[in-house]
Amino acid sequence: MAGTWVVVDQRDGNIRKVTFELISEAKKYGEVAAVLFGKGVEGLAPEFAKYGADKVYVCDDDLFASYNTGAYVAQLEAMIKEYSPNAVLFGHTVNGRDFAARLAQKLDAGLATDAIDFELSDGKGVFTRAIYAGKALAKVEVTGNPVLATIRAGVCEVVEADGAGEVIKPAIVATADDVYQVEKEFAPTVSARPELTEAEVVVSGGRGCKGPDGIKVVEELADLLGAAVGASRASVDSGWLGHELQVGQTGKVVNPNLYVACGISGAIQHLAGMSSSKYIAAINTDPEAPIFSVADFGVVGDLFKVIPLLIEELQK
Amino acid sequence: MKVLVCVKQTFDTEAKIELKDGKINDAGINLIINPYDEVAVEGAIQLKEKKVAKEVVVVSAGADTAMDAIRTALAMGADRGILVKQDVDADEYARAVALAEVIKKENPDLILAGHVAADDGSSQVPTRIAEILGLPHVNVITNLEIADGVATVDCEADGGTATYEVKLPAVISSQVSWNEPRYPSMKGIMQAKKKPVETVDAVAVENKVKVLEYALPEAKTAGIKIEDDPEVAAPQLADWMLNTAKIEVVK
Numbered sequence: 418m419a420g421t422w423v424v425v426d427q428r429d430g431n432i433r434k435v436t437f438e439l440i441s442e443a444k445k446y447g448e449v450a451a452v453l454f455g456k457g458v459e460g461l462a463p464e465f466a467k468y469g470a471d472k473v474y475v476c477d478d479d480l481f482a483s484y485n486t487g488a489y490v491a492q493l494e495a496m497i498k499e500y501s502p503n504a505v506l507f508g509h510t511v512n513g514r515d516f517a518a519r520l521a522q523k524l525d526a527g528l529a530t531d532a533i534d535f536e537l538s539d540g541k542g543v544f545t546r547a548i549y550a551g552k553a554l555a556k557v558e559v560t561g562n563p564v565l566a567t568i569r570a571g572v573c574e575v576v577e578a579d580g581a582g583e584v585i586k587p588a589i590v591a592t593a594d595d596v597y598q599v600e601k602e603f604a605p606t607v608s609a610r611p612e613l614t615e616a617e618v619v620v621s622g623g624r625g626c627k628g629p630d631g632i633k634v635v636e637e638l639a640d641l642l643g644a645a646v647g648a649s650r651a652s653v654d655s656g657w658l659g660h661e662l663q664v665g666q667t668g669k670v671v672n673p674n675l676y677v678a679c680g681i682s683g684a685i686q687h688l689a690g691m692s693s694s695k696y697i698a699a700i701n702t703d704p705e706a707p708i709f710s711v712a713d714f715g716v717v718g719d720l721f722k723v724i725p726l727l728i729e730e731l732q733k
Numbered sequence: 734m735k736v737l738v739c740v741k742q743t744f745d746t747e748a749k750i751e752l753k754d755g756k757i758n759d760a761g762i763n764l765i766i767n768p769y770d771e772v773a774v775e776g777a778i779q780l781k782e783k784k785v786a787k788e789v790v791v792v793s794a795g796a797d798t799a800m801d802a803i804r805t806a807l808a809m810g811a812d813r814g815i816l817v818k819q820d821v822d823a824d825e826y827a828r829a830v831a832l833a834e835v836i837k838k839e840n841p842d843l844i845l846a847g848h849v850a851a852d853d854g855s856s857q858v859p860t861r862i863a864e865i866l867g868l869p870h871v872n873v874i875t876n877l878e879i880a881d882g883v884a885t886v887d888c889e890a891d892g893g894t895a896t897y898e899v900k901l902p903a904v905i906s907s908q909v910s911w912n913e914p915r916y917p918s919m920k921g922i923m924q925a926k927k928k929p930v931e932t933v934d935a936v937a938v939e940n941k942v943k944v945l946e947y948a949l950p951e952a953k954t955a956g957i958k959i960e961d962d963p964e965v966a967a968p969q970l971a972d973w974m975l976n977t978a979k980i981e982v983v984k
Contacts, residue, residue: 428892486860486870510891515872518825518860527826527941530855543945548853552750553757554950555853558943597869598897601885605893612892618980642974643983660910661889666746666851667768667909675978686746692953696978698970704960713956714973716966726967731974731982 420448420471421537422502422563424493424517426510427453428483428603430461434615435508435570437468440580442573443506444469446537449580450502454489456482459584466582468575473582474500478589483600484512488591490519495590497524502563504537509567517567527559529566533672533693542566550666550689570614571672606661613645613662618675619694621647621664622657623687625680625701625720632657634724635679641728647671647691649681665690679720683708700724734879734901736777736786737841738811739832739859740770740793742802743852752947766802769847773907775914776877777845778810785879788812790839794819794831794935807925808917814928815839819935824942825853829861831935837866841902843884848873848906863904870904871897875911 421443426433436451443449450472451465462473474496480488493516497505505520507513509531521528529535529544533554536543542564546555559566606612613619620642622635632652639646648658650665664671666686676694681687683699683706691697692711699712700720709715716723744750745763752758766774780786791806793799794817803814817831836844844863849856856872863870875894876887879901888895889908899905917925957973959966974980 426891431892433891511873511889512891514856515860518857519864519870521857522826522829522861522864527824528857529942530825530857546854547950549744549748549750549757550746550851550854551950552748553752554948556945556948558945559941560943561941597903598871598899600895600897602896603890603893604895641983642980660908675974675980684747685749692950697953698974698978700970704958709958710955711953712958713977714970715956715958716963716970717958717960718963718966722963723967723970726963727971730968730971 419501420450420503421446422450422452422505424505424507424513425451425453425465426508426513427455427458427461430458432461432464433508433510433570434575435510435568437575438570438573439506439508439568440465440468440470441576441578444578450474452476452493452496454481454492462584463582466580467577469578469580471581471583472585474585474587476587476589480589480591480593480596483603485596485598485600486515486519487595487597489516490523491591491595492589493520494523496587497563499587503539504542504564504566507567509569514567517565521565526561526565529557529559532566532568533572535566535568537564540564547670550670550686551693552689610639611643611645613647613669613671616645616673618642618644619647619664619671619673620644620677620679621649621681622652622679623649623681624651626652626657629657631680631720634721638677638724638728641731649687650684678708678712679724681708682706683711734786734842735788735790735839736780736843736845737790737792737836737839738770738773738777738806739844739846740774740791740802740806741767741850742793742795742799743767743850746851750949752949755947757947764798764801766805767847767850767852769849769851769907769909771914772909772911773845773847774806774809774811775912776907779912780879781810790815790841792817792832792835794823794828796821800930803930804925805917807928808921809915810921812928814930816930816932817935818932823935824940825855825857825861826941827938829858829865830938832858833862833865834936835933836862843901844904846904846906848908859904859906868903869899871899872906873908874905875908877905
């Protein structure tokens with residue numbers, strides 16, 4: 418058994434936290450290797466050893482400068498054949514799920530995506546998946562060599578551990594012919610706030626914000642808490658916040674330490690996207706709002722009055 | 734240009750999920766086109782209205798009831814449909830194999846689908862179809878322009894927006910924010926009844942992923958609820974945030 422591989426999710430040297438979460442979790446099953454793609458990225462290798470990576474496969478080439486499915490899949494497929502890992506894990510990010518799905522089909526293999534819990538054994542993995550955006554859970558078994566899965570960000574703890582971090586440079590077998598998507602441009606989200614799916618605290622605004630002024634109140638609280646801003650469908654449909662911030666069944670599923678729902682009634686689609694948060698606070702004028710049925714701490718009141726006072730208290 | 738759209742019939746997103754005999758209970762559930770696929774249908778129809786596409790074919794793999802999803806797409810403006818009869822328990826691999834078989838015969842210039850289904854949340858089928866057919870693919874698009882056999886797409890990316898170019902034929906999957914799907918008009922619904930829909934059986938392949946069990950998440954219980962003046966409630970909420978949820982305030 419050649420251990421578990423964690424495919425690194427990075428752009429311009431910024432490694433997504435889910436990578437470290439997966440290395441930490443995979444460590445429980447013996448040998449762990451990080452698989453790093455990029456251009457001029459070898460200097461990142463020691464980062465993975467800090468969380469216990471025994472090996473770091475570094476695929477450094479112009480072809481891998483930015484994510485493209487074709488070249489990445491061709492390279493990883495060849496490496497899997499050469500080194501025979503027991504399992505290959507990806508973060509369930511935009512790139513991770515794209516990469517994993519194409520690789521799985523190329524290997525004629527099964528794949529568990531967006532798992533929130535897992536257990537690995539030789540040639541087999543059992544994964545818990547949240548289906549219907551978390552309204553139900555499915556426990557699934559994936560067999561294969563390797564076992565393939567994408568794991569949701571934030572479900573595993575990051576634990577520092579000593580790893581040898583031995584750098585291995587596999588032969589680059591991908592070629593320019595493998596590239597079929599060309600990234601012409603990347604526009605990073607300009608925000609000082611953390612990303613919605615990775616944030617420790619999320620403060621969301623809904624219909625009760627009544628407009629951009631209400632959203633500003635919510636944003637002010639978010640910034641005080643170092644939080645990401647989220648949205649309900651109502652505030653996205655009203656154009657107050659972008660769809661990329663929508664939490665719920667046709668948006669993102671989040672599981673922060675604290676979720677603060679401001680002026681959100683709690684439609685079932687929204688609850689599906691945030692109910693797994695560790696702590697939930699809600700502020701809403703309607704005492705009967707369904708959001709209170711999942712809130713650990715609810716305040717029946719007008720967010721325009723409650724939030725400014727809350728900010729004042731928190732600043733004390 | 735011929736555009737083929739894959740649609741999946743899913744539970745209404747308002748549906749409450751219950752179990753019966755260890756399986757997801759579909760009794761009394763309103764079925765809809767997966768909202769992400771509905772956006773793909775709309776995108777295809779807009780291409781036809783812009784005279785970029787000549788024909789829009791809708792394909793759905795699933796139970797007989799999936800015919801309703803096809804009829805809805807036809808009522809929106811698609812030209813014809815294909816129902817691939819397949820067990821509802823087919824996994825992403827089996828679904829992709831079945832759809833790819835039909836797509837190969839249709840030989841479209843562009844294959845559209847939602848990037849994820851609102852029920853299983855897997856995000857696999859469009860990408861798998863592309864691999865089976867040996868076609869380029871790009872996922873989670875929020876805009877699409879086609880010129881000279883090349884699709885230029887804006888995609889939701891991790892931490893931003895990426896613009897990609899892919900050569901057609903290709904598989905392209907949509908994010909819900911791409912467009913606002915139309916409601917079928919009464920005329921469209923009438924016309925849809927006369928539009929041709931072919932029914933075929935899915936290629937028989939074994940699932941790769943085995944479902945061991947379904948469960949419902951532990952129901953969250955309501956905690957403290959304060960119905961008092963904001964002056965009284967706000968300090969209590971602050972105290973709870975700091976001492977129970979243990980958040981840190983940015984100085």
